[in-house]
Amino acid sequence: MLNIALPKGRLGEKVYARLEAAGYGCEEVLGNSRRLLFENREKGVTYFWVKAWDAAVYVARGVADLSICGKDVLMEQQPEVYELMDLQTGICRMDVAAMRDYRDDRSRPLKVATKFPRVAQRYYEGLGREIDLIQLSGSIELAPLLKLSDVIVDIVETGTTLRENGLHSIATLFPISARLIANQAAYQFKQKEMEALLQGLRENA
C-alpha cells in the first residue's frame, strides 16, 4: 500500500488529477466529505490531505510514503527525503526583490524580510553579506513598502504582484517547481510500486 499525502490547494488537486488519470483515483478525495483518509485497495493507495508546508514532514517521518512538495519548501526545510520527480507544475522562482529606487548600502547589514529564513541565510552567506533577517509568514511584499526591510526573498511567479507594488526582482536564487518526494526507508521496500506510480505520472503529464 502506498500512503500519499496530498498538499491542500491547487497543487494537490492538480497532481491528484494526474494520479487519477493514471488509475490511482480514489472515491471522494475531491469531495466535500469530512473523511480524512481515502483508500483504493485495488490500486494499493491511501490518500490524506495535509497543509502544503507540512507535506515533507509527513514523508520524512514515514507517515506518508510519497507526497508533493514545492522546491521552495524543500530548499527551506531540507528534509531527508528522495526527490523522485520534477512534476513540471507550480513553476515559479525564488527571487530577491526590492523597490525600484532601492540602492544597496554596504556600510550596514542588509535588512531581508522573508518566509524562508534558511534559504535567505544561505544565499547571503554565499555572498559574504551580513544581513538582519526578518521572518514573516505572509504579505512579504509589504515589508519594503513600509520600510521594514530593504529587500525581500520570496516566491515570484509572473512578477505582477511585485510590479503593482513598485517592486522588481534583482536576483534569482533558484527555479521552483513541484516535486514528488518519497520516504527513503519506504522506497527500499516499495520501489516497484513507486516506480509504477511515477510511470503513470509521466504518461499523464
Place this chain on the structure above:
Amino acid sequence: MKLDPQLLDAQERAALRLRRLYQEAGYQRSRLSRFEPYELYANNKDVLLTEALLTFTEPGGRLMALRPDVTLSLIRAHQPGRVERVQYSEAVYRQRGQGQDFREIMQAGIECMGPIGQAECQEVLVLAARSLEALGGPTVLGLSHRGLIALALTGLHPGIRQQLMRLISQKNQADLSALLAEQAVDGPKRRQLMLLGSQSGPPGEMLPALRAAGFLGDALAELSAACQALEEAGFGKGLRIDFSLNADSRYYEGILFKGFLEGLPEGVLAGGRYDPLMKRLHKPAGGIGFAVYLDQLPDGGGEG
C-alpha cells in the same frame, strides 16, 4: 534470579540479542566514558552527524563534550599492530536535525580495526545482515561504494562535486540532469552519474548495469565480492546496491551500507569502511564497523 524478558523494553531486548551475536563472533565489549575532550570532535566536525556539541567545563578547566559519536573514541583507544574486534552499547548525544534539540540516542555496534582486508570487511557485512535479522521482520541491507562515486566524479570541477553527491543522495534525477547539462558533462561520464543517481536494486541487476556503464577496477570488484559473501551467507534476499545511501557522508570511504526494517521511517543500521578517519587520528590501520540505532525500534518489536 531468572530474568523475565517481558520486563525489558524493545531496546533492551535488542541490545542483549546483539551483544550475544557479537560476542559469539569474537567481538569484545568496550565500555567508554560518556565524555571526551572537546577538541576530539572540534578537529573532526566535518565528519560528524551533528553540527553542535553538548559541552561543559571540568573543575580543572578542560572543555569536554558529551559524546556525539562512538567510533572516534574507539579509534583513539586502538593499539595498532593487530586486528582488534570491539562491540559496544552506548549513548550518543546529537541534534535530531539542524537547529533542533539534543537527544540521547542509544546505539549498539561493532568496529574491526587494524591490518584488515577483504575477509574482515565481509565478516562485518555479514554481521550487519545478522544484526538486522536479529531485530526481526523484513529487512533491506543496501550497499554502496564511495570508490565508484569518486570514479564517476573524476575530472569534474571540485566546486560541483559536493552538489552532485547531494543530488545522488536524493535520487534527484531532474536536478542532476540539469546540473550535468549546465556543466556540459555528457557521454560516458553523464551516463555513469545518472546511473548512480537514479538506479538501485538487487546485485543481479545493478552489477551488470555498472559494468555496462564502464565502471571497472578495485571498487567494483570489492562491491561484487561483498555481495557474493552476503549471498553465500544466506542474505541475498533483502540485498540491494544503492548509491544514494550516505552518498554525501564524509565519514566513510570504500564500502558503506545501511540497513532498514520494514515499517520504520529511517534506517536502523549504518556503517562502512573509514580508513582515512583512522589515518586522521594517527592510526596507521584500516577500520570498518557499523552502529544499530536502538532508539528507532518500535516498542514491543523484534524477536522475543
